[in-house]
Amino acid sequence: MQITASTVSLTVDDVAASQRFFTTHLGYTEQAAAEGFASLSRDDAAMDIVLLARGTDVLPPDQRDQRAAGLILAFTTTGIETEEKRLRGEGVEITMPLREEPWGERLFQVTDPNGVIVQFVEWVTPSSPAAI
Numbered sequence: 001m002q003i004t005a006s007t008v009s010l011t012v013d014d015v016a017a018s019q020r021f022f023t024t025h026l027g028y029t030e031q032a033a034a035e036g037f038a039s040l041s042r043d044d045a046a047m048d049i050v051l052l053a054r055g056t057d058v059l060p061p062d063q064r065d066q067r068a069a070g071l072i073l074a075f076t077t078t079g080i081e082t083e084e085k086r087l088r089g090e091g092v093e094i095t096m097p098l099r100e101e102p103w104g105e106r107l108f109q110v111t112d113p114n115g116v117i118v119q120f121v122e123w124v125t126p127s128s129p130a131a132i
Helices: 015-025 080-089
Strands: 007-012 029-034 037-041 048-053 072-076 094-100 105-111 117-123
Touching: 007 015, 015 029, 015 037, 015 048, 080 094, 080 105, 080 117
Parallel strands: 007 048, 072 117
Antiparallel strands: 029 037, 037 048, 094 105, 105 117
């Protein structure tokens, strides 16, 4: 098997709100859209995103009323401080402030209008030895 692309499919209440968030603030572009559906991508290594309206009949019956919950959409990036400042300047609420973990992970989080948590991570040399 050869994987040629990665896509995450998120079931949300308001497809248009998440679509605006990802295209306005995170550099995604719309590839296709219809009632209750949007397919988004970027030109870099970020995974593609498909947004589906909760309740849509294209999903199996036991999945139709589920929401994208309990997951974190994480992007490894560079220039994390600049990215955090840019998003803050655009009025995006930073729902977990920028911090550095002892093992060398710098991260912060934002949340889209449907509650999808988006985390930005940058790996650095640890400031202290990580506990094992």
